Amino acid sequence: MNITLKIWRQKNAKAKGQFVEYPLSDVSPEMSFLEMLDALNNKLVKEGTDPVAFDNDCREGICGMCSLYINGRAHGQETRTTTCELHMRVFKDGETISIEPWRSKAFPVVKDLIVDRNAFDKIIQAGGFISVNTGSASDSNSIPVSKAKADDAFDSASCIGCGACVATCKNSSAMLFVSAKVSQLANFPQGQVEAAKRAKNMVAKMDELGFGNCTNTGACEVECPKGISIKNIAKLNREYLSAKLSD
Amino acid sequence: MNKLNSKIPDGPLAEKWSKHKASIKLVNPANKKRLEIIVVGTGLAGASAAASLGELGYNVKVFCYQDTPRRAHSVAAQGGINAAKNYKNDGDSVYRLFYDMIKGGDYRAREANVYRAAEVSNNIIDQYTAQGVPFAREYGGLLDNRSFGGVQVSRTFYAKGQTGQQCLLGSYSALSRQINKGTCTMYSRRDLLDIVVVDGKARGIIARNLITGEIERHGAHAVVLATGGYGTIYYMSTLAVNSNASAAWKAHKKGALFANPSFIQIHPTCIPVLNDYQSKLTLMSESLRNDGRIWVPKEKGDKRLPNDIPEEERDYYLERRYPAFGNLVPRDVASRAAKERCDAGYGVGDTGLSVYLDFKDAIKKQGKEAIEAKYGNLFEMYEKIAGTNPYERPMRIYPAGHYTMGGLWVDYNLMTTVPGLYAIGEANFSDHGANRLGASSLMQTAGDGYFVIPYTIGDYLADEIRTPKISTDLPEFEASEKEVLSQIDKLMAINGTQPAKSFHKRLGKIMWDHAGMARNEEGLKEGIKLINELEKEFWTDLKITGTKDELNQEIEKAGRVADFFGIAKLICQDALNRKESCGAHFREESQTEGGEAKRDDENYSYVAAWEYIDENTAQKLHKEELTFDFVEVKVRSYK
Numbered sequence: 001m002n003i004t005l006k007i008w009r010q011k012n013a014k015a016k017g018q019f020v021e022y023p024l025s026d027v028s029p030e031m032s033f034l035e036m037l038d039a040l041n042n043k044l045v046k047e048g049t050d051p052v053a054f055d056n057d058c059r060e061g062i063c064g065m066c067s068l069y070i071n072g073r074a075h076g077q078e079t080r081t082t083t084c085e086l087h088m089r090v091f092k093d094g095e096t097i098s099i100e101p102w103r104s105k106a107f108p109v110v111k112d113l114i115v116d117r118n119a120f121d122k123i124i125q126a127g128g129f130i131s132v133n134t135g136s137a138s139d140s141n142s143i144p145v146s147k148a149k150a151d152d153a154f155d156s157a158s159c160i161g162c163g164a165c166v167a168t169c170k171n172s173s174a175m176l177f178v179s180a181k182v183s184q185l186a187n188f189p190q191g192q193v194e195a196a197k198r199a200k201n202m203v204a205k206m207d208e209l210g211f212g213n214c215t216n217t218g219a220c221e222v223e224c225p226k227g228i229s230i231k232n233i234a235k236l237n238r239e240y241l242s243a244k245l246s247d
Numbered sequence: 248m249n250k251l252n253s254k255i256p257d258g259p260l261a262e263k264w265s266k267h268k269a270s271i272k273l274v275n276p277a278n279k280k281r282l283e284i285i286v287v288g289t290g291l292a293g294a295s296a297a298a299s300l301g302e303l304g305y306n307v308k309v310f311c312y313q314d315t316p317r318r319a320h321s322v323a324a325q326g327g328i329n330a331a332k333n334y335k336n337d338g339d340s341v342y343r344l345f346y347d348m349i350k351g352g353d354y355r356a357r358e359a360n361v362y363r364a365a366e367v368s369n370n371i372i373d374q375y376t377a378q379g380v381p382f383a384r385e386y387g388g389l390l391d392n393r394s395f396g397g398v399q400v401s402r403t404f405y406a407k408g409q410t411g412q413q414c415l416l417g418s419y420s421a422l423s424r425q426i427n428k429g430t431c432t433m434y435s436r437r438d439l440l441d442i443v444v445v446d447g448k449a450r451g452i453i454a455r456n457l458i459t460g461e462i463e464r465h466g467a468h469a470v471v472l473a474t475g476g477y478g479t480i481y482y483m484s485t486l487a488v489n490s491n492a493s494a495a496w497k498a499h500k501k502g503a504l505f506a507n508p509s510f511i512q513i514h515p516t517c518i519p520v521l522n523d524y525q526s527k528l529t530l531m532s533e534s535l536r537n538d539g540r541i542w543v544p545k546e547k548g549d550k551r552l553p554n555d556i557p558e559e560e561r562d563y564y565l566e567r568r569y570p571a572f573g574n575l576v577p578r579d580v581a582s583r584a585a586k587e588r589c590d591a592g593y594g595v596g597d598t599g600l601s602v603y604l605d606f607k608d609a610i611k612k613q614g615k616e617a618i619e620a621k622y623g624n625l626f627e628m629y630e631k632i633a634g635t636n637p638y639e640r641p642m643r644i645y646p647a648g649h650y651t652m653g654g655l656w657v658d659y660n661l662m663t664t665v666p667g668l669y670a671i672g673e674a675n676f677s678d679h680g681a682n683r684l685g686a687s688s689l690m691q692t693a694g695d696g697y698f699v700i701p702y703t704i705g706d707y708l709a710d711e712i713r714t715p716k717i718s719t720d721l722p723e724f725e726a727s728e729k730e731v732l733s734q735i736d737k738l739m740a741i742n743g744t745q746p747a748k749s750f751h752k753r754l755g756k757i758m759w760d761h762a763g764m765a766r767n768e769e770g771l772k773e774g775i776k777l778i779n780e781l782e783k784e785f786w787t788d789l790k791i792t793g794t795k796d797e798l799n800q801e802i803e804k805a806g807r808v809a810d811f812f813g814i815a816k817l818i819c820q821d822a823l824n825r826k827e828s829c830g831a832h833f834r835e836e837s838q839t840e841g842g843e844a845k846r847d848d849e850n851y852s853y854v855a856a857w858e859y860i861d862e863n864t865a866q867k868l869h870k871e872e873l874t875f876d877f878v879e880v881k882v883r884s885y886k
């Protein structure tokens with residue numbers, strides 16, 4: 001396959017960025033999207049040009065590090081797929097593919113396609129945990145949890161913290177990410193103790209960090225590579241409301 | 248002088264750890280605040296350690312190369328985490344878990360360490376459950392278990408195929424809580440480039456800020472390395488592409504002995520190499536072997552599609568060779584058996600380098616839904632990468648580099664041979680001998696981090712309470728920083744023609760061919776020669792673009808490859824030295840007539856710990872003799 005890549009290049013956080021076009025030939029449909037970028041970078045370095053900087057690590061869809069906005073969609077056109085799981089077989093010969101970083105005030109561009117997602121860590125630090133010190137836990141089976149609730153918690157917990165939901169949302173809201181954590185923990189009896197406070201603190205932190213409001217467009221759910229459901233947001237709203245009521 | 252004092256406590260096996268805990272020194276809470284600890288790595292080992300040390304009141308600085316601690320490669324573990332809970336009432340116990348690990352490791356691990364790992368395993372499950380880790384449950388609301396390669400009891404706790412991610416998020420949440428409290432400070436996007444040793448003690452690190460390129464000095468009273476394994480030495484492996492050996496290698500150069508470097512596990516069930524550009528090999532959890540049956544055609548070079556090959560023309564070679572364990576034999580055995588069949592010409596696929604993993608019978612017996620419930624996400628993952636549907640056609644699998652049992656030598660307190668420098672998790676060598684059993688790494692890494700290092704580090708720090716804050720103006724920091732900078736300058740000045748990644752790929756091929764699943768003297772010697780040649784080429788033809796004062800991924804890669812050369816040679820040297828076959832280390836010269844590994848207890852029942860002298864001198868071997876007081880050493884048989 002021969003393709004043309006239209007890639008966002010930006011030297012650093014302060015620099016002004018722009019799209020640059022790169023033709024690339026001999027792309028095999030078997031390649032993953034990131035392997036295709038490896039091939040481009042290999043070529044660029046040999047030519048003495050700065051390669052395109054992009055984040056990635058596990059390359060199997062679980063670490064959440066890869067984060068490309070491909071042809072106007074977070075993680076590309078396939079559903080429930082991270083950028084690193086995307087393969088070139090879904091693109092056409094001769095196609096022009098545009099590649100941009102996540103765009104959100106809360107995720108500033110660091111270089112080229114790399115953004116700073118530190119804000120997600122800060123939200124978790126504000127309350128995305130159950131306060132239990134090492135060594136103080138009782139036997140696991142002393143607190144039974146129904147299978148349905150445990151499965152529900154698992155589904156929420158499978159968020160990989162990639163930020164596609166924020167990148168997709170026209171308001172740059174982090175509600176899907178925040179709600180996934182809040183509802184995961186609220187499913188467990190031991191998580192309920194801090195549930196209301198958790199919701200309040202995490203939402204306050206989210207607002208403070210410059211994420212927008214949720215207007216229920218549902219775009220986040222569509223692009224989430226892990227299929228996190230917007231039902232989580234409804235659950236968060238319940239927890240949040242009860243926190244506000246008890247204020 | 249013997250450098251290796253393992254400090255194993257006296258007394259009966261089952262009492263060693265509690266006696267040790269009760270007798271080691273403690274640091275009082277007021278002093279803890281003044282003591283600084285650096286933890287490098289935020290996987291299950293590092294994040295758990297940092298959080299627990301923070302809770303105790305120490306001042307902890309935490310480092311990782313990713314943008315956030317939650318992405319450490321522990322995140323990728325699929326299958327599960329072991330514990331001796333005996334919830335299934337199937338006769339499990341701490342002793343049995345210990346025994347399985349000792350046997351699985353082919354009697355090349357330390358009894359006392361392994362027993363402790365088994366002993367703390369139950370606390371880990373309790374800890375994670377309390378943190379809200381959504382382990383799989385039964386309908387009654389209690390935790391579920393499954394059995395996992397190489398054992399006959401069900402002791403593996405799991406969260407679908409994402410156990411590592413869920414456990415890591417548990418440890419990450421505990422770490423986040425401490426960051427919020429201010430006991431831990433997080434430094435992400437940092438590469439550790441050197442360990443600073445002052446008056447013989449580890450006193451800090453030199454790191455590169457990957458965003459700005461700035462070289463930073465960080466001081467502390469003790470340094471804990473939790474930097475994971477070096478399986479990416481093969482280039483293609485199941486590890487994250489940025490996993491590296493640099494931290495361990497730098498520690499080694501600063502005096503920490505490196506133990507059993509050649510003990511590297513090759514995982515039997517990975518998606519095989521499908522094209523020349525491939526950058527990693529994705530693991531298909533070994534839990535698949537519970538229901539999948541492995542086979543190749545009985546006829547050499549049979550090119551028919553798998554479903555067209557009738558039952559009687561299939562060779563279920565694991566079931567044939569190992570009737571007692573069948574498809575559940577340990578990883579090293581399964582990997583070698585696959586290689587044996589492929590080398591003999593029975594492999595399938597274009598390359599002939601893969602075997603079938605078939606779910607036809609399981610689907611027939613249990614129904615598609617039951618199989619989907621157990622492995623749905625793995626099947627999906629397979630189809631995304633390989634392009635075929637495993638419900639309809641058997642998967643193709645082949646072994647790939649996966650886990651390093653070898654690592655920095657540590658004593659019972661997990662301290663390396665450099666005082667004040669600790670190694671935990673996959674970065675150390677201590678608990679898995681020559682082969683690791685499934686689901687026991689998450690257990691060991693979390694155990695080291697939550698339940699071992701928080702105690703044992705106190706024994707050292709108790710004598711440091713009068714040591715003031717470590718100044719980074721000390722000449723040792725200055726010298727370390729200079730060395731790091733000059734290495735970067737040297738790399739950039741080469742200005743050749745080839746990117747770092749292409750060297751890594753070629754090095755990986757050399758390692759796979761000469762120090763992979765089967766090794767022999769000639770091949771290893773040839774391997775060393777080829778590595779030396781490639782290293783020379785690297786230092787004359789490497790190309791790095793851009794500058795050092797910015798985010799520059801080419802610098803990151805080049806530094807890692809430069810360190811890989813050193814460890815690659817050490818792996819070969821260690822493999823040459825060990826003329827026996829044991830666990831994952833298979834020396835072709837040492838096998839039985841039936842092609843099984845032949846151990847040589849008389850001559851090799853020791854840990855090989857290597858000391859770095861200098862670039863031009865061969866590393867010096869130190870031996871820690873292994874004694875087995877509590878188990879009878881037997882020939883490992885899964886027949």
Ligand SMILES: Cc1cc2nc3c(=O)[nH]c(=O)nc-3n(C[C@H](O)[C@H](O)[C@H](O)COP(=O)(O)OP(=O)(O)OC[C@H]3O[C@@H](n4cnc5c(N)ncnc54)[C@H](O)[C@@H]3O)c2cc1C
Nearest residue numbers: 288289290292312321324326327439475672673686688689
């Ligand atoms: C695909 C896969 C599946 C697995 N499945 C299982 C399983 O089911 N059960 C099981 O028990 N085990 C499994 N394992 C093994 C297990 O996951 C690992 O051994 C374990 O998670 C290692 O944890 P760790 O904390 O030691 O290191 P890691 O989780 O690898 O963390 C390493 C940390 O060190 C940091 N780091 C590394 N180098 C540097 C540097 N130079 N500078 C700064 N920071 C650095 C990284 O940023 C990272 O934070 C699996 C492994 C793989 C690869």
Ligand code: SF4
Nearest residue numbers: 159160162163165224
């Ligand atoms: S909710 Fe989905 S899209 Fe958002 S961070 Fe989590 S995994 Fe990514």
Ligand code: FES
Nearest residue numbers: 057059064066084
């Ligand atoms: S690189 Fe890890 S999810 Fe894509």
